Structures are given as structure tokens and as C-alpha cells.
Amino acid sequence: MFEFCAEPKLLDGFRWLACYLTTAKHGAFYASFGTVLLLLAIAAPSALLFGFFGALSSRSHILPLRWFGRSYIAMVRGVPDIVFFLFVPIALDQLIELIRHKILCPDVLEPIWQGNDFIVCDIAKLPLGTDPQWIHEIYGFGLAVLGFAIVFGAFAGNVIAGAMRAVPKAQIETGSAYGMTNRQIFWRILLPQLWVYALPGLSNLWMILVKATPLLFLLGVEDIVYWARELGGSKTSAYTYAHPDWRVYYFLGLLVFYLLLTFLSEKIFARLMQRLSYGQATMAGKTAKVLS
Amino acid sequence: MSCWQTISDYGLRSIGIGERLLPKSDITLCEQIVLIGSGMIWNVYFGVFALALGFVFATLLALGKASHNKVANLPARAFVFLFRGSPLLIQFFCAYELFVLLPKVGIALDLGFVELNAETRWLTRAWLGALIVLFCNTSAYAAEIFYGALQSVPVGEVEAANAYGMRGRKRFLRIIWPTMLRLSWPAYTNEAIFMFHATSLVYFSGFPAWRQSGDALYYASYFADKTFNPFIPYPIVAAYFIALTFIVILLFGVVNRYLNRHLPKDKRQSMKLKINLMR
Amino acid sequence: MKKLLITAVMTAVMAGPALADTIRMGTEGAYPPYNFIDDNGEVAGFERDLGDELCKRAGLDCVWVTNDWDSIIPNLVSGNYDTIIAGMSITAERDEVIDFTQDYIPPSxxxxxxxxxxxxxxxxxxxxxxxxxxxxxxxxxxxxxxxxxxxxxxxxxxxxxxxxxxxxxxxxxxxxxxxxxxxxxxxxxxxxLGGGVGMGVRESDGALKDKMNKAIASMKSDGSLNKLIIQYFGDDAGTY
Missing domain, CATH: 3.40.190.10 (Periplasmic binding protein-like II)
Known part of the structure; x- marks a missing residue:
């Protein structure tokens, strides 16, 4: 990075540290903070979407759909999220390749499971074996995002289903008294108010999601935990920058990062809540009116 | 080997009783279920002790947070912020790395009836080190729940207690605390469920496994590693946790009914309504 | 299957850089000097040099991937990469699940x-x-x-x-x-302990195993493998 970094073994003190902290490996570490934020940015809205459909189907009039919705949003109450993370992405990966195998190479008759090997034809592999590494990484990241979205979608489903129940029944009855159809009631009465009732739960969920991001490294994504462990471990002179076990500093750094992230989120949600409850028939709504 | 034999060999393997060597080849479903179940002993241990000890500490923290005294208020706030604001996994990593830095000394603890020689090296073992982290973690979350409930204790009840001449500790223990507990119970139930789930993180926490005795996930990943099939051991873990969750809901439901017993039927709070409160 | 066979034959005949197959080399990246991530964030170490040379001799195009040790075999088996080259000792237990090439480091x-x-x-x-x-x-x-x-x-x-x-x-x-x-x-x-270090491949991947075996044998016979071992593990290290 700096020109005095050409001979790292001769450096000491501040210059050594400056060079050490600007290696390409540290660059990957810093970039992985972006990976975490990107995961949050994609996983949060997708989880919301999954949760929304989960909550809707749990209220469906169609029995199988209702059962599906209810068991989906109930699953997170029974099983820890990591247990899902340990096998859902592998299962998804194999499922996708299995489907592609059936479609793309119908004439391959050999069994897909040969002993322990899971073998699909070459063109059914996803990503293809010939694809460059970055496609593999994006695919792995995508699977991780999908895993997060499924698990946290179930959480969101709980919150949204609760919020749907919290919208006053009298308003819905008034709606049908005015001759609104079910669809109109949903779009005009239920949905606009839903967010106010769901927001405390959803902000809570965001916090849980933020605090679940260190689990990314379990999914094989090279995230901040992966790099902190890799960089912090003691290094012999096989490496350019030898140092003893420094993991504790890296982990404390991560701790500070997460504290900042949750602190900022809390502030933003408090603002948002104040704005959204304006004019609503809730306690917060009344005080908001008085204050303004 | 029959399944009964497996149960007697491996049923208590996670606490060091039974066969020393784990099954290596020709692993049966029975062996997986028994050993993972034996690992659940640790998950239950972590959950029960962290919750029981955390319950007391959380009450103190909630009082500290509600207090106007800065000496009580600030540390309580800082503690809750630290442990609620960061991921449990990172807390585990930091705690382990800090614990191993401690000098290895023995401290004689005189408990009156028995003299215990506590060693700081116990802190680097999961049974104590991970338990401390889980304890701090659940204390912070429960403190926040209790603090919220404390804020919504009806003023009327406190005024009535004042009118009867109750003060201080008596007023707190007889009036405020039971109401606080009743109001917070559904949310606290939820915290308890989360706590039991969080014990599954101990396996990834950096605390090493001793003598191949570990929690449910330790054995599950052992089997996933030996059989190269993750689709059997992990669902077994999931099934155990579902059962554990049901037991927690059942037990906490009994307490909830007890806390609400003095109220008229229509005013009792049901656990179901507030079940979507989360940590 | 026929189509697959033909392509396999064709690559065998016209093996050259232009038509090289891409082989994904799986390693741990945390076991210096066998394999580690250097300060540029690249896989380095003995196995990096060895693997690149083997790929050159076998006419394969190699990409390096890292994976945690505890899931390194499952991910090979499910096809996330094609070889394990991670200082893995050849054992009977592992041999039941995957195949090993001949050893490239003698039992030490x-x-x-x-x-x-x-x-x-x-x-x-x-x-x-x-x-x-x-x-x-x-x-x-x-x-x-x-x-x-x-x-x-x-x-x-x-x-x-x-x-x-x-x-x-x-x-x-x-x-x-x-x-x-x-x-x-x-x-x-x-x-x-162990029977030397070898490269792990899927049991169904006989063709790759043969190619790698041949490349390892050629490195053993011309002494370049011994040179590499001494370069990384010192003069006292066991050689062929």
C-alpha cells in the first residue's frame, strides 16, 4: 500500500502496523463488512416478503394452505435458527441441481446418488464447474441469503400475523357494513394499519437479524467472523507479517461494530415509529398528535 | 448391538459416563438418536442454569435501570446495552479469548459447609465459561422485559400499598414484583425459549470439547462428519429442540396460570396473545 | 452419456491449454506450510505450488477454493469442488468415502x-x-x-x-x-500416524484420479517433488 512497505520484515512500530493493516488480506476483511451489510439489505426485505405470504396463507380459507402457513411461521418457535442453517442451504443446493438435472439431461440414466456422491450431469451443476470463482461465491452468498430469508421470514410471519389480528375488528366490520369486498378491506383497512402494529415487532426482528449475521461463516461465506479468525490467529514467518495470537483484538473490533450497528438501528426505528404512529388510534398516536 | 445396549453405553456419554470411544463405522440411527439426546443434557443444563441465575440478576438490573440513582442506573444500562446490542456468538468468542488470558490460579472458596477450590481455568471450559456468557446474555434481555413491565405496573396498586403503609422491600416484594412478573411473563416465556435455542451456539463458541463430550450439535456434527449425511443428524437435533420447546411452554404456562390466579377469568392474560413478542 | 463420453475422449486427445478442463482445488487455507492464505489473500504454501504444477502436467486449468476442515469431505462429495489437497492423510476410514491418489508426501x-x-x-x-x-x-x-x-x-x-x-x-x-x-x-x-498425504477425489471421478496419479508419478520420477518438499519442509523431511 505505502511505498515503505516493500520490505515488511525490516519495519517496526507504527510503520509495520500501517503496512500490516493495509495488506490485501485486510482489504478482504474490510470488504467483508460490506458483505454483512449487503446480506442485511437483501435478506431483510426478502424475509419481510416471505413473512407476509406466510402470514397471509396462515389466514387463508384453503385448508392445506392454512396448514402450510401456520406450520411455516410456527417452525422458528421450535427449532434454533442455526440448526436450519446447517442443512437448509445444502438441501436447497441439491434440490436445485436435482431439478436442473431432470430437466437438462433427461437421457442420463445413472443414479444421482452413487454411494456418498451426489452426481448430476455437468451442465446441471450450479454454478457450472467452469464458471469463474466469483460466480461460485455469489451463488454461495445467494444460498445464504435465501436461508436467512426463509428462517427470518418465519419470524416476520409471526409479527405480521399478530399485527393483522391487532387491527381493530370493528373497523373491518364497518368496512363490510359499507359494502366493501374482502379485497377492498384488505387493501384499504388492513394493510395501511398493519405496519403500525407490526413495526415494534419488525424493528425487534431487524435487531435479531443483525445479531444473526455472524452465523454467515457457518454457511461458508467469507464474512467478518471468517476473516477475523483467519487474520487474528498467530502467524509464523511463512507469512509476511508474523505475529502472535491476536484474535481477541479482532473479536473486540467486531463487538464494537455490532454495538454501533444496533445502536444506530435503534435510533432510526424510534424516529420511524414516531412518524408512522402519527394520527393512529394508538397510545403513541395520541401523544404524537398532542405534541405536534 | 441392540438399541437398549446403545442407550446404556451412550445415554450419558456427554457427561462422561459409559463407553469412552464414540461409534466410528456402521453408525445406526439408534446411535445417532441416543448420542444426540445425551448431548441435549448439556443444552438443558446451560438453559436451566442461565435462566435460573439470570432471573435474579435481571430483576436487579431492571430495578437499576428504573432507579434514579446514577450509581445503579448507569452500570445497569451499560450492561444491558452491551449484551443486547451484540451477537451472542461474538460475545462467546470475546469471552473465551479473554478468559484464556487470565492467569491460571486457584481460589479457595469457603462456602461455610464445604471448601471449594475454584480455579480460573474453569472459566475456559464450556460448563462455566459458556454458562457465564449465556447468563449475562439472558440477564440483559430479561432485564429489558422486566424493566418494561415495571414501567407498566398500575399506579393504583402502588398507591393502595402506600395507603396501607407498605414501604420499601415489603411493598416491592408483595405488590410491585408479582405484578411486574405477571405482566412480563408471556414475553419472558419467549425469552426462555430463545435461551434454550441459544444454547445450540455453544458448539460454535470457541470453547473446546473435552473427551468428546459435548452438546447436541457436537454429536450431530460428529455424525454428519462420519456419515457424510447431514440430513439425518440435524433433523434429530431439530426434533429434540421442538420437544424441549413444548416442555418450556408447558411449564411456563403453569406458572402463568399461577400468576394470574387472583384475577377474574376475563382479565387473565393468555400466553397465546402475546406469543409474537420477541427478544 | 454418449455425448459425455465423446467430450471426455476429445479432451483426452486434444489435451492442451486451450481446451483445458477447469478443476476446482479444495483446500483449508489454515495449515502452514502445507496451505495457508498469504497476505495478499491468495492460497499459498507447499500444496499451492504442488497443485499448480500437477495441473500443468495434467493439462488442467485449476482454480483454488478454501473450505473449513470439518466440512471439507462433504463438500467434495456434493460437488462444490473436485479435489481435496489439504494435507489430508490417507486413512482407511476416509478411503471408504472418497478416493485418494498416490501419496505426494511420504508417511512422516x-x-x-x-x-x-x-x-x-x-x-x-x-x-x-x-x-x-x-x-x-x-x-x-x-x-x-x-x-x-x-x-x-x-x-x-x-x-x-x-x-x-x-x-x-x-x-x-x-x-x-x-x-x-x-x-x-x-x-x-x-x-x-497415517499413510502419507494424498489428494482426495470423488469415488466416481476415476478419470481425474488417473490424471493426477500420472502427474504425481512424473513429479516423483524427475525429482521435482523432492525438491519442492525440501524447499518447504527442510532438509530433514522425508523424500521419495
């Missing part, structure tokens, strides 16, 4: 490393090892107390901070660590 002793001056009971003390290694299996089977860690680095840290009496690992991994510890650590004993 594993070392116990401990703090200098400490007397270690190899069969009764607390010995650290990485989960899922032949070393962990050996300790579990001996009378010693096994202390398991997910990464090799943590096992060393455990000895340094007094958690474990000793660590058991490949000699080539421990030797430089002990040498650079300024007398803090010493080799407390050694033991012969």
Missing part, C-alpha cells in the same frame, strides 16, 4: 509439541488436536484426554495458554512453530 511422523520443560504424559494428559483429524482419533483411542478445536491454530494457542499439556499434529506443521517460539515450546515426542 506426527509430533507432540508442549511448553518447554513441561513433562507430558502422552497417554494420560490433556492433548489438543483439530476435530476430524487422524490425530484426534489417535488421542481419543489412547488414554489421554482429547481437547478438540475447529482450526489448527487454536490447538497451538491452547498449549501456549496452558489449556492443554501438548498438541498433536503433523510434524511439518509444528516444526516451524516450535522453532520460532524462542524456546517457549519444544517437541515432546513423536509418533507415526
Amino acid at each position: 511422523p506426527s509430533f507432540y509439541a508442549a511448553l518447554s520443560g513441561a513433562s507430558v504424559d502422552m497417554n494420560g494428559g490433556v492433548i489438543a488436536a483439530q476435530t476430524g483429524t487422524i490425530h484426534a482419533d489417535h488421542i481419543a483411542a489412547s488414554g489421554a484426554t482429547l481437547l478438540e478445536f475447529a482450526t489448527p491454530d487454536e490447538t497451538i494457542a491452547a498449549v501456549r495458554n496452558g489449556e492443554a499439556d501438548a498438541v498433536l499434529a503433523d510434524g511439518e506443521f509444528l516444526a516451524p512453530i516450535v522453532a520460532e517460539s524462542n524456546g517457549e515450546m519444544e517437541i515432546a515426542g513423536q509418533i507415526a
Whole structure:
């Protein structure tokens, strides 16, 4: 990075540290903070979407759909999220390749499971074996995002289903008294108010999601935990920058990062809540009116 | 080997009783279920002790947070912020790395009836080190729940207690605390469920496994590693946790009914309504 | 299948850089000097140099991927990469699940490393090892107390901070660590484990195994493998 970094073994003190902290490996570490934020940015809205459909189907009039919705949003109450993370992405990966195998190479008759090997034809592999590494990484990241979205979608489903129940029944009855159809009631009465009732739960969920991001490294994504462990471990002179076990500093750094992230989120949600409850028939709504 | 034999060999393997060597080849479903179940002993241990000890500490923290005294208020706030604001996994990593830095000394603890020689090296073992982290973690979350409930204790009840001449500790223990507990119970139930789930993180926490005795996930990943099939051991873990969750809901439901017993039927709070409160 | 066969024959005939197959080489990246991530964030070490040379000789195009040790075999089997080249000892247990090429490092002793001056009971003390290694299996089977860690680095840290009496690992991994510890650590004993280090491939991947076997044999016969071993593991290392 700096020109005095050409001979790292001769450096000491501040210059050594400056060079050490600007290696390409540290660059990957810093970039992985972006990976975490990107995961949050994609996983949060997708989880919301999954949760929304989960909550809707749990209220469906169609029995199988209702059962599906209810068991989906109930699953997170029974099983820890990591247990899902340990096998859902592998299962998804194999499922996708299995489907592609059936479609793309119908004439391959050999069994897909040969002993322990899971073998699909070459063109059914996803990503293809010939694809460059970055496609593999994006695919792995995508699977991780999908895993997060499924698990946290179930959480969101709980919150949204609760919020749907919290919208006053009298308003819905008034709606049908005015001759609104079910669809109109949903779009005009239920949905606009839903967010106010769901927001405390959803902000809570965001916090849980933020605090679940260190689990990314379990999914094989090279995230901040992966790099902190890799960089912090003691290094012999096989490496350019030898140092003893420094993991504790890296982990404390991560701790500070997460504290900042949750602190900022809390502030933003408090603002948002104040704005959204304006004019609503809730306690917060009344005080908001008085204050303004 | 029959399944009964497996149960007697491996049923208590996670606490060091039974066969020393784990099954290596020709692993049966029975062996997986028994050993993972034996690992659940640790998950239950972590959950029960962290919750029981955390319950007391959380009450103190909630009082500290509600207090106007800065000496009580600030540390309580800082503690809750630290442990609620960061991921449990990172807390585990930091705690382990800090614990191993401690000098290895023995401290004689005189408990009156028995003299215990506590060693700081116990802190680097999961049974104590991970338990401390889980304890701090659940204390912070429960403190926040209790603090919220404390804020919504009806003023009327406190005024009535004042009118009867109750003060201080008596007023707190007889009036405020039971109401606080009743109001917070559904949310606290939820915290308890989360706590039991969080014990599954101990396996990834950096605390090493001793003598191949570990929690449910330790054995599950052992089997996933030996059989190269993750689709059997992990669902077994999931099934155990579902059962554990049901037991927690059942037990906490009994307490909830007890806390609400003095109220008229229509005013009792049901656990179901507030079940979507989360940590 | 016919189509596949034809392409296989064609690549065999016209094997050259232009038509090279892409082979994904899976390694751990945390086991210097075998394999590690250097300060540029690239896979480096003995196996990097060896693997690149083998790929060149076999006319394959190689990409390097890292994967945690504990899931390194499952991910090979499910096709996330095509080879394991991660200092993996050839054992009968692993051979049931995957195939190994011939060894590219001859069987060499594993070392116990401990703090200098400490007397270690190899069969009764607390010995650290990485989960899922032949070393962990050996300790579990001996009378010693096994202390398991997910990464090799943590096992060393455990000895340094007094958690474990000793660590058991490949000699080539421990030797430089002990040498650079300024007398803090010493080799407390050694033991012969495993049948040499080989490259792991899927059992269904016979063609790749043959190619790699041929490349390893050619490196053994012209002495370039010995040169590489001495370059990374020192003059005392076992050669062919």
C-alpha cells in the first residue's frame, strides 16, 4: 500500500502496523463488512416478503394452505435458527441441481446418488464447474441469503400475523357494513394499519437479524467472523507479517461494530415509529398528535 | 448391538459416563438418536442454569435501570446495552479469548459447609465459561422485559400499598414484583425459549470439547462428519429442540396460570396473545 | 452419456491449454506450510505450488477454493469442488468415502509439541488436536484426554495458554512453530500416524484420479517433488 512497505520484515512500530493493516488480506476483511451489510439489505426485505405470504396463507380459507402457513411461521418457535442453517442451504443446493438435472439431461440414466456422491450431469451443476470463482461465491452468498430469508421470514410471519389480528375488528366490520369486498378491506383497512402494529415487532426482528449475521461463516461465506479468525490467529514467518495470537483484538473490533450497528438501528426505528404512529388510534398516536 | 445396549453405553456419554470411544463405522440411527439426546443434557443444563441465575440478576438490573440513582442506573444500562446490542456468538468468542488470558490460579472458596477450590481455568471450559456468557446474555434481555413491565405496573396498586403503609422491600416484594412478573411473563416465556435455542451456539463458541463430550450439535456434527449425511443428524437435533420447546411452554404456562390466579377469568392474560413478542 | 463420453475422449486427445478442463482445488487455507492464505489473500504454501504444477502436467486449468476442515469431505462429495489437497492423510476410514491418489508426501511422523520443560504424559494428559483429524482419533483411542478445536491454530494457542499439556499434529506443521517460539515450546515426542498425504477425489471421478496419479508419478520420477518438499519442509523431511 505505502511505498515503505516493500520490505515488511525490516519495519517496526507504527510503520509495520500501517503496512500490516493495509495488506490485501485486510482489504478482504474490510470488504467483508460490506458483505454483512449487503446480506442485511437483501435478506431483510426478502424475509419481510416471505413473512407476509406466510402470514397471509396462515389466514387463508384453503385448508392445506392454512396448514402450510401456520406450520411455516410456527417452525422458528421450535427449532434454533442455526440448526436450519446447517442443512437448509445444502438441501436447497441439491434440490436445485436435482431439478436442473431432470430437466437438462433427461437421457442420463445413472443414479444421482452413487454411494456418498451426489452426481448430476455437468451442465446441471450450479454454478457450472467452469464458471469463474466469483460466480461460485455469489451463488454461495445467494444460498445464504435465501436461508436467512426463509428462517427470518418465519419470524416476520409471526409479527405480521399478530399485527393483522391487532387491527381493530370493528373497523373491518364497518368496512363490510359499507359494502366493501374482502379485497377492498384488505387493501384499504388492513394493510395501511398493519405496519403500525407490526413495526415494534419488525424493528425487534431487524435487531435479531443483525445479531444473526455472524452465523454467515457457518454457511461458508467469507464474512467478518471468517476473516477475523483467519487474520487474528498467530502467524509464523511463512507469512509476511508474523505475529502472535491476536484474535481477541479482532473479536473486540467486531463487538464494537455490532454495538454501533444496533445502536444506530435503534435510533432510526424510534424516529420511524414516531412518524408512522402519527394520527393512529394508538397510545403513541395520541401523544404524537398532542405534541405536534 | 441392540438399541437398549446403545442407550446404556451412550445415554450419558456427554457427561462422561459409559463407553469412552464414540461409534466410528456402521453408525445406526439408534446411535445417532441416543448420542444426540445425551448431548441435549448439556443444552438443558446451560438453559436451566442461565435462566435460573439470570432471573435474579435481571430483576436487579431492571430495578437499576428504573432507579434514579446514577450509581445503579448507569452500570445497569451499560450492561444491558452491551449484551443486547451484540451477537451472542461474538460475545462467546470475546469471552473465551479473554478468559484464556487470565492467569491460571486457584481460589479457595469457603462456602461455610464445604471448601471449594475454584480455579480460573474453569472459566475456559464450556460448563462455566459458556454458562457465564449465556447468563449475562439472558440477564440483559430479561432485564429489558422486566424493566418494561415495571414501567407498566398500575399506579393504583402502588398507591393502595402506600395507603396501607407498605414501604420499601415489603411493598416491592408483595405488590410491585408479582405484578411486574405477571405482566412480563408471556414475553419472558419467549425469552426462555430463545435461551434454550441459544444454547445450540455453544458448539460454535470457541470453547473446546473435552473427551468428546459435548452438546447436541457436537454429536450431530460428529455424525454428519462420519456419515457424510447431514440430513439425518440435524433433523434429530431439530426434533429434540421442538420437544424441549413444548416442555418450556408447558411449564411456563403453569406458572402463568399461577400468576394470574387472583384475577377474574376475563382479565387473565393468555400466553397465546402475546406469543409474537420477541427478544 | 454418449455425448459425455465423446467430450471426455476429445479432451483426452486434444489435451492442451486451450481446451483445458477447469478443476476446482479444495483446500483449508489454515495449515502452514502445507496451505495457508498469504497476505495478499491468495492460497499459498507447499500444496499451492504442488497443485499448480500437477495441473500443468495434467493439462488442467485449476482454480483454488478454501473450505473449513470439518466440512471439507462433504463438500467434495456434493460437488462444490473436485479435489481435496489439504494435507489430508490417507486413512482407511476416509478411503471408504472418497478416493485418494498416490501419496505426494511420504508417511512422516506426527509430533507432540508442549511448553518447554513441561513433562507430558502422552497417554494420560490433556492433548489438543483439530476435530476430524487422524490425530484426534489417535488421542481419543489412547488414554489421554482429547481437547478438540475447529482450526489448527487454536490447538497451538491452547498449549501456549496452558489449556492443554501438548498438541498433536503433523510434524511439518509444528516444526516451524516450535522453532520460532524462542524456546517457549519444544517437541515432546513423536509418533507415526497415517499413510502419507494424498489428494482426495470423488469415488466416481476415476478419470481425474488417473490424471493426477500420472502427474504425481512424473513429479516423483524427475525429482521435482523432492525438491519442492525440501524447499518447504527442510532438509530433514522425508523424500521419495
